[in-house]
Amino acid sequence: MGRTVRYVRFASRGEVVDEAVGAVEKGRKPKVVLGVSGGIAAYKACELLRRLTESGHDVRVVPTESALHFVGAATWSALSGHPVSTEVWSDVHEVPHVRIGQGADLVVVAPATADMLAKAAHGLADDLLTNTLLTARCPVVFAPAMHTEMWEHPATQENVTTLRRRGAVVIEPAVGRLTGVDTGKGRLPEPGEIFEVCRRVLAGGGAEADLAGRHVVVSAGGTREPLDPVRFLGNRSSGKQGYALARTAAARGARVTLIAANAALPDPAGVDVVPVGTAVQLREAVLKAAADADAVVMAAAVADFRPATYAAGKIKKKDGLEPEPITLVRNPDILAEIAGDRPRAGQVVVGFAAETDDVLANGRAKLERKGCDLLVVNEVGERKTFGAEENEAVVLGSDGSETPVPHGPKEALADIVWNLVSRRLA
Known part of the structure; x- marks a missing residue:
């Protein structure tokens, strides 16, 4: 029987997620491979x-033989507190090639090379890690890293x-410096952002990646309308809600x-980030990205007016x-342009x-x-929503529905928004 994990509380950054229901006993550390x-x-x-x-989290590291050329087994063992092996012949009596995957709440492969992605896609099992991937019945996250080509x-x-x-959740690689002098798409996302994806996937309790195969566009932050080289008209938006929406969508399998x-803010792992400044620039970027998008979420605070x-020169x-x-x-x-x-x-x-x-009357209008x-x-x-880690809202639907979202982490609101979007896409 498969093991189900369902977390009923959203944890803030770095906080232990320990309130679980289902087949995982309360208080047990989530097991991550x-x-x-x-x-x-x-x-x-x-x-x-x-x-x-x-x-x-209780983490067991399972490297490939090639990975040990870059970081040794002693390092992984010391940092995780667990023995490290690459093959199925170690501790055979414990059947590690089956038990490790069976006992996991999450498997994350970082970095995932082109070779590893190929093996996982074709079901090959020639070492402990690929065997673990075949036996895992929990969410699996791949964080690819390789040269752009x-x-x-x-094939990739x-x-x-x-x-x-x-x-599986396959995070889009980041754009940046690669091995040697090369630069392009293929860089491993920052570890802190991969951690956020893992945390969001665990918080979803292993639910199906309901946005897999979907392309979604999210706008975030606040536009700035320049008055002169040093001044602009802007707003207090930090972009945190839009970034939470982007992270959550990526964790649910979306591009x-x-x-x-x-x-x-740091670029979320697995997300293509397009920086803009003004409302006109944001419009151009949104229209371009929306051409093949399944959903567009306009969370940015767009200036209604510009000088x-x-x-x-600077106004004296x-x-x-x-x-x-x-x-x-x-x-x-x-x-209005996108919706119409x-x-x-x-x-x-x-x-x-x-x-x-x-608030509600203006919202309905x-x-x-x-x-x-x-x-x-x-x-x-001034002290509500903008820049805060929490939010409180009501989601109004064109079908007359109202979905209240109580005060809580912006991730919680993001999940509710994607739940509502996913139903409409289905």
Whole structure:
């Protein structure tokens, strides 16, 4: 019988998730298998291991033989507190090639080389790690790392598609410096962001990756409309809610494009990040990404207006004179444009409404005016929502539904939004 883990509380960053129901007894540390395959990025897995163990997970490292050329068995054993082996012939009486996978709540392979992805996709089992992948009945996360040409090769892409179709979470690699002087897509995401994906997958209790095979677009942050080279009109949005939406969608198997407006946050693992500054730039990026998207979630705080003119030099203060009035013009209404002319049939569009008074009344009016499927309505202010780790909202549906989201982590709101989106996509 399969083992089911379902977590009923969202843990904050680094906090131990210990409230479980189902077949895992309360208070037991979640068991994680950290697979490490033979790539130069193997050294980064040490940091992922540290984060997992320090946040209360019982981690067993299963490297490949090639991985030990980069980080030795003694290091993995010392950091995890468990013996390390690469083959099925060690401790045969304990049947490790079966038991390790059977007992896991999560298996994460970081880095996952092109060779490892191919073996996993085709069900090969020539060492302890590949045997563990075949026997695991828990969620599996792959964090690929390889040169750009290897990642883009049709064989690798077909293997990734196969793994995702079977329910595995394959994180998109990051873009950056690779081995030697090469730069491109294929870099292992930062360990802290891989940890966040693992934590979100565990928090989902091993539920099916209901967004697997879907492309979703999320906007985040706040646009800035320049007045002169040093000043701009902006807002207090930090981007944290949009980033939580992006992380959660990636953990649920989606391919995620994050349009980030002035957000000083680390790129979420497995997410393609497109940085923008102004509302016009955000519109261009969203329209381009939405062309093949199954869902578009407009969580960014987009400026309604921008200065009509831009001063090429800093506007100077003149003694004894009042400043010249600033004339504003309207910015494009991106949400209404996307909702009214959807580039793809069946596309789900979600908007956000930040209100300071008559929150629900204004939200219902905005939902009807914009024409989107869902509208997340929350009350904002100088010390409310913006920049905070928590949020509270009501999700209004075009079908007349209302889904209240009590005060809690922004991840909790993100999960509810994707639950509602997933139902509409289904």
